[in-house]
Amino acid sequence: MAFYCSRCGSELPINARFCASCGVAVPASQPIPGRRLLRPREGRQIGGVCIALAKANGWDMAVVRILTIIGTICSSGLLGIAYLAAWIGIPEEPPAAPTTCPPGV
Numbered sequence: 001m002a003f004y005c006s007r008c009g010s011e012l013p014i015n016a017r018f019c020a021s022c023g024v025a026v027p028a029s030q031p032i033p034g035r036r037l038l039r040p041r042e043g044r045q046i047g048g049v050c051i052a053l054a055k056a057n058g059w060d061m062a063v064v065r066i067l068t069i070i071g072t073i074c075s076s077g078l079l080g081i082a083y084l085a086a087w088i089g090i091p092e093e094p095p096a097a098p099t100t101c102p103p104g105v
């Protein structure tokens with residue numbers, strides 16, 4: 001896999017820090033696709049915030065849930081408010097099947 005300088009378009013080795021042609025700094029790591037923060041429709045317990053955080057960061061879902069419950073109790077419900085904010089802020093995963101009628105029906 002090769003990538004290209006954003007300024008001059010020269011091909012760069014994957015571990016390059018600077019472009020050999022124009023000297024522009026190269027980002028250290030490329031963004032990982034498919035790691036968007038989304039609340040899945042499957043497997044959620046309350047609002048899907050814990051599962052969304054676990055999936056996006058590669059954490060254990062059970063650990064995230066336990067920490068959320070403990071954190072909510074220990075913070076006198078403050079984390080519960082943060083949970084509600086995350087629930088509103090994190091978009092829901094788009095449905096797997098199209099909601100429109102299939103053709104021919």
Ligand SMILES: [Zn+2]
Nearest residue numbers: 005008019022
């Ligand atoms: Zn360049």
